[in-house]
Amino acid sequence: MKMKKTLIALSVAALAAPFAATADVAVTTSGVVQIKVGGSDADDSELTVSAGDVRWGIAAESALNSGLTGFGSLRLDIDAIAGNPISDNVLVGVKGDFGSLSMGDVGLAAGGGVKAWDTHDMSPGSEGAIKFAKTIGSLDLSVGFSPAGNDDGMGASIGYSAGNLGLGLGFGSKGDDEAVVDLGASYAMGAATVSGYFQTQDEAEVMALQLDYAASDTVGLTVAMSTKTDVETKLKLAASKDLGSSMSLSGEIVSTASDDDAVDDLMEYSIKLSQSF
Numbered sequence: 001m002k003m004k005k006t007l008i009a010l011s012v013a014a015l016a017a018p019f020a021a022t023a024d025v026a027v028t029t030s031g032v033v034q035i036k037v038g039g040s041d042a043d044d045s046e047l048t049v050s051a052g053d054v055r056w057g058i059a060a061e062s063a064l065n066s067g068l069t070g071f072g073s074l075r076l077d078i079d080a081i082a083g084n085p086i087s088d089n090v091l092v093g094v095k096g097d098f099g100s101l102s103m104g105d106v107g108l109a110a111g112g113g114v115k116a117w118d119t120h121d122m123s124p125g126s127e128g129a130i131k132f133a134k135t136i137g138s139l140d141l142s143v144g145f146s147p148a149g150n151d152d153g154m155g156a157s158i159g160y161s162a163g164n165l166g167l168g169l170g171f172g173s174k175g176d177d178e179a180v181v182d183l184g185a186s187y188a189m190g191a192a193t194v195s196g197y198f199q200t201q202d203e204a205e206v207m208a209l210q211l212d213y214a215a216s217d218t219v220g221l222t223v224a225m226s227t228k229t230d231v232e233t234k235l236k237l238a239a240s241k242d243l244g245s246s247m248s249l250s251g252e253i254v255s256t257a258s259d260d261d262a263v264d265d266l267m268e269y270s271i272k273l274s275q276s277f
Contacts, residue, residue, distance in 0.1 A: 054077065056085075068094045099135070100133050106126075107155070108145070117224035120234075122206055124172045129153070139158060140157075158170070166185065180199055191215070207227055211223045219241055223238075236253070236254045
């Protein structure tokens with residue numbers, strides 16, 4: 001096990017070293033290590049210590065001879081304390097006054113940029129796509145497609161922001177699946193922000209609502225609901241405390257009510273300690 005962890009550490013260092021050594025490339029590294037203690041009210045549930053959000057990412061930008069800006073990124077996700085990393089957000093592109101053109105794990109542009117608790121999100125993703133995006137005043141526009149050799153999909157979105165209000169509209173499809181259409185909105189009122197979105201795909205519908213409240217500079221509260229037609233409804237109550245120096249303590253309770261009478265309702269709870277860098 002020690003050998004595997006050493007190899008992972010050496011691999012990460014090898015990836016970061018060439019970028020850090022190049023003077024004309026701006027490099028940003030970031031990540032978070034989160035460990036949680038949690039359980040549920042299921043009959044066979046036991047208290048466990050496990051990995052929460054464990055992420056490490058690197059992003060780079062450079063000025064090209066053409067006057068455009070080149071950029072690229074990758075992220076490693078680990079879903080277990082002793083797990084192997086999985087790549088995510090692997091992409092490369094160029095941007096300038098024309099907008100941006102990116103390739104890789106860029107999604108299919110559906111979503112409109114406004115989301116609440118996305119536990120039931122049906123937006124089609126893609127690990128091999130090309131996306132064009134441009135901001136015009138208060139509008140954020142994007143369109144993307146994935147070739148038949150990848151996911152054979154396409155999508156488009158438009159987002160609008162004005163002061164405390166945000167609106168989004170998008171659609172996306174993959175292969176022979178029906179297109180997903182979604183509408184999102186958010187509004188900030190002092191220390192509180194309300195957000196929500198609605199999605200539809202064929203006969204399936206998803207709705208989510210979320211309220212975030214900053215009780216103080218260091219304490220945050222969240223109440224959220226997400227439901228999917230004929231599947232289940234989830235409710236979440238969460239709180240977080242900023243401990244300083246990029247460390248935070250949080251806890252949440254999630255209740256799941258299934259629409260299937262053969263599936264028991266479930267209550268899950270966890271306390272999480274996170275260190276960002």
